[in-house]
Amino acid sequence: MNNELTAVYFMWKREIIRFFRSKSRLIGSFGMPFFFLAIVGSGLGGAFNLPGMQGNYMGFIAPGIIGMVVLFGSIFSGVMVIMDRQFGFLKETMVAPVSRTSIVIGKAIGGATTAVIQGIIMIFIAMILGVNITVSAIPLAIAFMFFISVAFVLLGIAIASTMEDMHGFQLVMNLLVMPLFFLSGAIFPLSSAPDIIRYIGYTDPLTYAVEALRYLLIGYSEISLEVSAAVIGIFLLISGSLAVYLFNRIES
Amino acid sequence: MQAIRTEKITKKFGRLKAVDDVSVQVEEGEVFGLLGPNGAGKTTLISMLVTLKKPNSGNGTVNGFDIVKNPSEVRKSIGIVFQDSSVDDELTAYENLDIHAAMYGVPEKERKKRINEVIKLVELSDRMNDVVKTFSGGMRRRLEIARGLLHYPKILFLDEPTLGLDPQTRKHIWEYIERMKKEHKITVVLTTHYMDEADLLCDRIAIIDHGKIIALDTGEKLKDMLGGDVITVTSEHSSKLKSRLKGVKWVKEAKEHNGKLTIRVDKGERKIAEVVGIAKDNKIDIKAINLRRPTLDDVFLHFTGRTIREEEASGKERMRKRIASMRGRR
Numbered sequence: 001m002n003n004e005l006t007a008v009y010f011m012w013k014r015e016i017i018r019f020f021r022s023k024s025r026l027i028g029s030f031g032m033p034f035f036f037l038a039i040v041g042s043g044l045g046g047a048f049n050l051p052g053m054q055g056n057y058m059g060f061i062a063p064g065i066i067g068m069v070v071l072f073g074s075i076f077s078g079v080m081v082i083m084d085r086q087f088g089f090l091k092e093t094m095v096a097p098v099s100r101t102s103i104v105i106g107k108a109i110g111g112a113t114t115a116v117i118q119g120i121i122m123i124f125i126a127m128i129l130g131v132n133i134t135v136s137a138i139p140l141a142i143a144f145m146f147f148i149s150v151a152f153v154l155l156g157i158a159i160a161s162t163m164e165d166m167h168g169f170q171l172v173m174n175l176l177v178m179p180l181f182f183l184s185g186a187i188f189p190l191s192s193a194p195d196i197i198r199y200i201g202y203t204d205p206l207t208y209a210v211e212a213l214r215y216l217l218i219g220y221s222e223i224s225l226e227v228s229a230a231v232i233g234i235f236l237l238i239s240g241s242l243a244v245y246l247f248n249r250i251e252s
Numbered sequence: 253m254q255a256i257r258t259e260k261i262t263k264k265f266g267r268l269k270a271v272d273d274v275s276v277q278v279e280e281g282e283v284f285g286l287l288g289p290n291g292a293g294k295t296t297l298i299s300m301l302v303t304l305k306k307p308n309s310g311n312g313t314v315n316g317f318d319i320v321k322n323p324s325e326v327r328k329s330i331g332i333v334f335q336d337s338s339v340d341d342e343l344t345a346y347e348n349l350d351i352h353a354a355m356y357g358v359p360e361k362e363r364k365k366r367i368n369e370v371i372k373l374v375e376l377s378d379r380m381n382d383v384v385k386t387f388s389g390g391m392r393r394r395l396e397i398a399r400g401l402l403h404y405p406k407i408l409f410l411d412e413p414t415l416g417l418d419p420q421t422r423k424h425i426w427e428y429i430e431r432m433k434k435e436h437k438i439t440v441v442l443t444t445h446y447m448d449e450a451d452l453l454c455d456r457i458a459i460i461d462h463g464k465i466i467a468l469d470t471g472e473k474l475k476d477m478l479g480g481d482v483i484t485v486t487s488e489h490s491s492k493l494k495s496r497l498k499g500v501k502w503v504k505e506a507k508e509h510n511g512k513l514t515i516r517v518d519k520g521e522r523k524i525a526e527v528v529g530i531a532k533d534n535k536i537d538i539k540a541i542n543l544r545r546p547t548l549d550d551v552f553l554h555f556t557g558r559t560i561r562e563e564e565a566s567g568k569e570r571m572r573k574r575i576a577s578m579r580g581r582r
Contacts, residue, residue: 097356
């Protein structure tokens with residue numbers, strides 16, 4: 001048991017070391033969300049008026065962009081399993097005398113830690129850009145970010161476990177991550193979207209993370225915090241079971 | 253107790269039997285070599301022993317632990333150096349070793365001491381805190397050997413330990429292997445398709461081809477098995493010479509491949525003149541001729557009709573053909 005905890009800790013540590021070592025990747029990962037917030041946020045601001053919400057469009061999308069940063073960071077972290085396979089390190093973990101479940105847990109917590117750090121930095125960027133954020137709610141927002149992030153890393157691991165090489169990587173990014181982001185109500189309110197978009201949006205787990213962040217940080221939401229927490233919890237259980245099951249089946 | 257024992261172990265990929273009904277024993281403390289061309293099944297056999305792949309049938313034990321029923325105990329008791337790099341490029345040598353030691357249950361207090369110890373053995377102490385990305389192929393391999401030793405395994409598996417390395421690094425790695433055997437009494441199982449490597453390092457050698465072990469003994473005995481000497485003739489008409497030599501009673505065996513004729517004889521220093529004589533009588537031009545003791549390559553040639561060197565170049569190609577022919581038959 002002790003050995004398993006050590007393995008979780010070291011898998012976590014590995015993610016952290018790698019995260020802080022690749023500074024260019026870290027800085028690069030803020031490019032897109034920054035421009036989204038600064039340019040789309042202010043550019044569309046004038047043409048956009050939300051009933052029942054004071055403040056501007058930038059304030060509305062800020063939690064959505066924070067959610068996007070967490071989503072991208074998490075999925076990327078999980079899908080890195082493909083890179084580990086490509087560069088051989090996966091083999092080293094596969095033959096270690098620890099359970100693969102511990103490896104998955106360590107990776108998930110490690111990946112989530114790095115994604116949440118990016119999310120926190122994004123909160124500060126939003127504040128600098130003039131978004132009015134409820135500072136006292138930040139700790140609870142971080143907790144929400146962490147759980148949705150763990151769930152997305154696990155989803156990434158689950159998908160990566162079924163892939164042989166890096167070719168699938170782009171596929172995941174275009175066919176999974178982008179729709180997850182656009183359907184989450186991050187940049188427009190789902191309530192005013194056409195029915196079909198709205199219903200699909202409600203099946204997107206990121207919707208609930210964005211709603212929770214919006215409620216906590218901006219004080220506006222269409223879905224209650226309790227419902228969001230419950231949905232994120234269920235999603236975490238599903239993606240976790242899937243990741244453990246699929247990662248255990250890898251034969252290298 | 254034997255370090256490794258397998259009984260009729262088989263691994264199939266589709267209809268291809270990569271390892272076919274192999275029963276083999278490795279004694280404690282010996283350096284055991286698996287020699288064969290690429291695609292012969294060496295790596296697959298090792299993969300099963302280190303619990304990375306499950307056999308389709310048959311069973312095996314490593315350090316007394318069943319490789320299917322008790323993989324965790326097997327893993328704790330062995331060290332592995334893979335054919336392809338399996339270190340994390342973005343971590344330093346020290347970090348790579350630290351993670352490994354931790355996952356193999358080396359207590360925290362002892363980790364640093366052991367890391368220093370193994371990294372010294374492979375002469376990388378001065379590069380300990382450098383990111384592995386900056387290492388050359390040889391340095392990586394040395395780091396992986398150090399890592400394989402970190403948890404004091406009873407058996408060390410080395411899959412093609414010197415593949416693609418320069419001669420100097422190869423020599424270094426041979427030295428480490430010999431030192432490990434002598435000083436730590438570790439059992440070493442290595443795969444290779446270099447005959448000199450197998451000959452020099454291994455106490456016993458199993459020659460493997462098409463998933464089967466076709467000969468197993470010490471290097472000396474394998475070579476003695478052929479007996480006598482080997483005369484190699486290079487000529488444009490080597491097949492003609494071969495047919496002329498067919499009835500000659502002192503010719504034990506004559507095999508032709510790649511324009512070269514390999515003749516096994518006793519007392520080669522006398523027969524070489526006779527071979528030249530026969531060639532002259534038949535107006536066959538000899539480009540080159542030499543005499544030597546049999547090598548493992550001759551042993552391989554004797555059993556398979558091919559040389560490992562020929563196989564080496566076309567190993568992957570051959571594996572592809574083997575698979576393709578399996579598919580075609582379906």
